[in-house]
Amino acid sequence: MRKLLVLQHVPSEPMGVLDPLLRAAGFRIRYVNFARDPFAQVDVSRYAGLVVLGGPMNVDQVDSYPHLLHEIEVIRAALTREIPTLGICLGAQLLAAALGAHVHPNPVREIGWYPLTLSPAAGTDPLFRHLDAAAHVFQWHAYTFTEPRDTMHLASSASCANQAFRYRDFAYGLQFHLEVDAALIRRWLQHSQLQRELVPLGGESHARTVEAQTTMHLERSQAYAVALFAAFIERFGWRKTRVVLSSR
Numbered sequence: 001m002r003k004l005l006v007l008q009h010v011p012s013e014p015m016g017v018l019d020p021l022l023r024a025a026g027f028r029i030r031y032v033n034f035a036r037d038p039f040a041q042v043d044v045s046r047y048a049g050l051v052v053l054g055g056p057m058n059v060d061q062v063d064s065y066p067h068l069l070h071e072i073e074v075i076r077a078a079l080t081r082e083i084p085t086l087g088i089c090l091g092a093q094l095l096a097a098a099l100g101a102h103v104h105p106n107p108v109r110e111i112g113w114y115p116l117t118l119s120p121a122a123g124t125d126p127l128f129r130h131l132d133a134a135a136h137v138f139q140w141h142a143y144t145f146t147e148p149r150d151t152m153h154l155a156s157s158a159s160c161a162n163q164a165f166r167y168r169d170f171a172y173g174l175q176f177h178l179e180v181d182a183a184l185i186r187r188w189l190q191h192s193q194l195q196r197e198l199v200p201l202g203g204e205s206h207a208r209t210v211e212a213q214t215t216m217h218l219e220r221s222q223a224y225a226v227a228l229f230a231a232f233i234e235r236f237g238w239r240k241t242r243v244v245l246s247s248r
Helices: 018-024 067-080 090-098 120-124 182-190 192-201 204-246
Strands: 002-008 027-033 049-052 085-088 103-115 136-145 151-157 160-167 171-174
Touching: 018 027, 018 204, 049 067, 049 090, 067 085, 067 090, 085 090, 090 103, 090 136, 090 160, 090 171, 103 151, 103 160, 103 192, 103 204, 120 151, 136 160, 136 192, 136 204, 182 192, 182 204, 192 204
Parallel strands: 002 027, 002 049, 049 085, 085 171
Antiparallel strands: 103 136, 151 160, 160 171
16 A cells, blocks of 8 residues: 655644545555644655645744754655655645745735636646636635746736646645635634634635635535546656656
């Protein structure tokens, strides 16, 4: 059975709809939760894939969260070994940092549903070709990153230039949360710490707006999620086949 490593930062940010897709594909999943064990050390070479999830901390808070530096090292090791890697929100920022990009505050805090603008490259990308033009996706972030070197830009939004990128053919960074379901969004909106992040946007009023947007966009978003994540899971078998062929 193939093993997958998941770097988790807080219990409130799990893999969502990605978890059952990976288990159905036959993966044994190991979660490393840095909220429980902030000094955990992991060896990514033992795993067939890596997923780095979101979290409320920022990449520049290494003094408070020193595990962020270790995570960047883990990601770099995964990239060196061409291990399929997926970074979501904070995970995308860590992946970008591992590739030399600068992570910094976004001019606008994005919380809620926002339309994506897909780049021309997205139309032929194995994952992003499953998204429609102006697909609405769920966002919850205040930071962004410069475009990492040697990557393919895949998507932007009106208020955030770098929403998605691909490194070579096996690593993806998604600034947005395609993994969410209705229960997870509701959990975030009701989370006491996260509610403070809603205040600059209107507090309870913005929360009600997000709930209405969720009713409108979630079903389509989950269809995107199944298609995109299934295509990512295919990267595992494709990479294995390619390595075998290239070694002959």
